[in-house]
Amino acid sequence: MPELPEVETVRRQLEPRLVNRQVLEAGSFDHPKFTPARDVTGAFIRGVRRRGKYLLVSTDDHRELVVHLGMTGQLRFTPGGPNTEDPYLRAWWHLDGDETLEFADVRRFGRLRVVEAGNYAGIPTLANAGPEPWDPALTPKLFHSLLSQSKRALKTQLLSQRPIAGVGNIYADEALWIAKINPKVKQLGLERAGRLLEAIQETLRQGVDNGGTTLRDYRNAEGGEGENQHALFCYGRSGEPCGRCNTTLVSDVIDARTTTWCPRCQKR
DNA sequence: GTACGGCCCTGTTAGC
DNA sequence: TGCTAACAGGGCCGTA
Missing domain, CATH: 3.20.190.10 (MutM-like, N-terminal)
Structure with a gap:
């Protein structure tokens, strides 16, 4: 994916x-x-x-x-x-x-x-894609403003590509976990929007550095696998303990995508 | 304009 | 063992 x-x-x-x-x-x-x-x-x-x-x-x-x-x-x-x-x-x-x-x-x-x-x-x-994650114009204020244009769940907004371009199911779950934000939340304040933007930038940068995430099918243009699957904190780990607080991670379907989060770190 | 659900696809896995 | 059904999911489109 x-x-x-x-x-x-x-x-x-x-x-x-x-x-x-x-x-x-x-x-x-x-x-x-x-x-x-x-x-x-x-x-x-x-x-x-x-x-x-x-x-x-x-x-x-x-x-x-x-x-x-x-x-x-x-x-x-x-x-x-x-x-x-x-x-x-x-x-x-x-x-x-x-x-x-x-x-x-x-x-x-x-x-x-x-x-x-x-x-x-x-x-x-x-x-209609939003800014690239490392676009210098993408400030916390702008990101907050883009998120404020919809009242849908944050997870859904991220997958829509409108507030920011390039995030899919894996990196959305990872970024929300890093930022300690619940995927079903619909509105964020400026401070938390800034924290989420930083988390998205961090998780995507790590993904690039690791050559992508290979769970099943992904191969790069030289036929090689990525390494980022070994660095995931949250995605696909439902039922396993949270790496921060040891609470069991839970999952639900949001916008037809399986979404995993920590019910303690990522309270609504 | 926005929200939502269904559809496209096929390999893998779970259940019977 | 073999069959069937459910599941995975990014983007598009029709409907409300």
């Missing part, structure tokens, strides 16, 4: 190997979520950026290939042409130098789009 740290890890691996290369040929699984892969045939790649959980691959004709890895999406290089024997291969780009970038996705929650550079009107979550 790639979130910001996993996508950033992949981006860092892709950038030096993709920039200034030409897509000689492209193909895809026959589904509208993947067929846009073919639209960059012939283009030269000029950059690989990240916005929230989206990868943005810019081309020399002022367009962008927008990639969302969904839950099980993987980008990887393979020598020669695509491995069409892989039943989960959803898209591929054959590059100059006889190497192929493959997009495999078991559950098909990933998706691809090709847009005019910067025009994300057709991708609402990207178009």
